[in-house]
Amino acid sequence: MEIIEEVEAILGYGETCDRCLGRFFGKRSFGLTNEERGRALRITRELAANVPHREADHGSCWICGGELYRVDEWAAKVVEAVQGLEFETFLVGTKVPPLVAESEEMVWSDLALRDPEPLKAEMNREVGKAVSVLAGKTADLKRPDIVVILDLSEGTVEVQVNPIYFVGRYLKYERGIPQTHWDCRACRGAGCEKCNFTGKQYADSVEELIGRPVIEAFDAENAVLHGAGREDIDARMLGSGRPFVMEVEVPRRRSVDLAALEEEINRNADGRVGVHLTGWADRKTVQSLKSDQAHKKYRILVETDASVTPEEFGAALDQLKGVTIRQRTPIRVSHRRADKVRERQVLDIQCTGTQDDRYWVEVVGEAGLYIKELVSGDSGRTQPSLAQILGRTARVVSLDVVLVKTANEYGE
Template sequence: MDIIHEVEAILGYGDTCNHCLGRFFGKRSFGLTNEERGRALRIARELAENEPHHEPEPESCWICGGEFSRIDAWAAMVAEAVRGIEFETFLIGTKVPPLVTESEEMVWSDLSLHDPEPLKAEMNREVGKAVSVLTGKTADLKRPDIVAILDLAEGTVEVQVNPVFFTGRYLKYERGIPQTHWDCRSCRGAGCEQCNFTGKQYADSVEELIGRPVIEAFDAENAVLHGAGREDIDARMLGSGRPFVMEVEAPRKRSVDLAALEEEINRTAVGRVAVHLAGWADRKMVQSLKSDKGHKKYRILVEIDGSATPDEFRAALDQLKGVTIRQRTPLRVSHRRADKVRERQVLDIECTGTQDGRYWVEVVGEAGLYIKELVSGDSGRTQPSLAQILGRTASVVSLDVVLVKTANEYGE
């Protein structure tokens, strides 16, 4: 079927606007809009059939119902919907009624058309160009700051504000604070007498202590902390701090001064948590941080049940140095982690002093090494362990993380 007969067949379905007519051949030729292509095809067909020229009313189009005559109106709705939101780049998306999609796909199939462009694609492009003119902002198909969704059936615009990410390191000086928010175990966040109707298991977390100033600075809905591992709730995070990426959800502001934000976080969380913010990040950095298998250094205070001379204690530690430890998921976390055996290496371990009959120990281990169980043995679930080697009960009295290095920092 030649192109004139294809045009005639398309028009046989009903009144078709130039936009929609051109879209059926949207991937043919270059340098024309679909409207220009449709008008040219219509005129060519009329010349071939010796018919007078006829421009259809846009609203009579049996496919789009005149949506392409309302491009400027849609653009104005988008501009109004994003008022008060700071952004530099945007993307337009369109929800097309199923009947419209079925209608155009029926024509593609019936006439075996090979070069059509979907209505959604043209709406996205044309409204996007109009929004760019109205706002002075740039369309970005890959990483837009915001996405405006046009709902053709409802005649509404929904705005999705994409998150902002920044990275840094945090220190935790106070024991008893979890890394992230925990819902109350009894009510699962709903609020009950046990949690004083807060919905939280713990009053504060590192995530919230950092996140509250972040939410205010970015005028955001929420702030989610992604850490390079996590310390136990009763452990401090000292030294140079733990790497993290903060995900700021639905921010209405984006150009925040990170130096000023760092100062505000450290002021409001003084004595509990501190941060050093390194710069902006993205979602790929979150994935990299989560998958990083760097090493960590711990300082622990170990208590032995019974007597053990310093020489005996150091000799036991030497038997753990460089050894690969087999650890079944500890009993204390078995309710929230898969029950399996993990193998992690003790890279270095040494006694650095004593205090009131207890021993200070520094341990460098692979990410994921359970330090408390390395000492106690966890009823045989961790092998070998310090308690097993000594033949005595051993436990960690206090634990501090003093160094977290990513694999990249180790040159791995």
């Protein structure tokens, strides 16, 4: 079908504005707006048919109903909706009424048009350009600070504030603090007498001790900690700390000085937790952190049957060095983790001293190695174990994580 015939057929559906007419050929030619393209097509068709020129009644367009000529109104709504938010980049999206989408798709199909542009693409682009001028901000298709959604049916603007991410390492100096918030087991977060109506199983967590100053600094709704693994509640995290990414949800402020924030977090944590913040990140950093299997070094204090001699103890440790351990999910975490057998290697293990007939031991293991069970055997669920090799009871009295290194840091 020739282009003039296509124009004639499109206009046959009903009153069509220049922008919608131009959109049906939106991917043809360059350097023209859809409105310019549509007006040119309309005039070309009138010249070919030798009929008088007639301006389109844009408000009566059977497809958009004149919505494409309210771009400036929509841009003003967007600027009003984002008042009070700090951002530099944005993206516009559009919810198109189903009837509108069906109408234009019907024309594309009926006439087998090859180069149409959807109404939502036109709205996104043109409103985005207008907002850039009004607000002095930059449109960004890949990683915008905020996304604004135009709802054409409701005439409203929805604002989605994208999270901010930063990375660092945390240290936990106090035992009895979980890494993240735990809902009360009795009320599941609703609040009851057992949790003093806080809804929490533990009064504080590493996530909350770091997150409270973060929420205030960014004027955010929440802060979520993503750690490179986690230590037990009764373990400390020492040495250079555990790598983490903090996800700041719905921040109203974005230009925060990380050095000042680090100082504020450490001051507020009052010696219970410490952080070193190293830079900004994005969602991909979280995925990388979670997938990177970090090796960890532990310092543990082991208590054994009194009849175990230092020579026996050292010889038993030697039998664990470099060995692959088969561990069924420990009894202590079986209520919240899948019951399966995992294989993890003991990379290094050695005794570093004694204290009151107990032994200080340093262990380097693959990610996911259960250290307490490596010592106790967990009623035979971990094999081999220190207790199994000794033929006598052994248990961990205290545990500290002293080093967390990613595989890349180990040169693998």
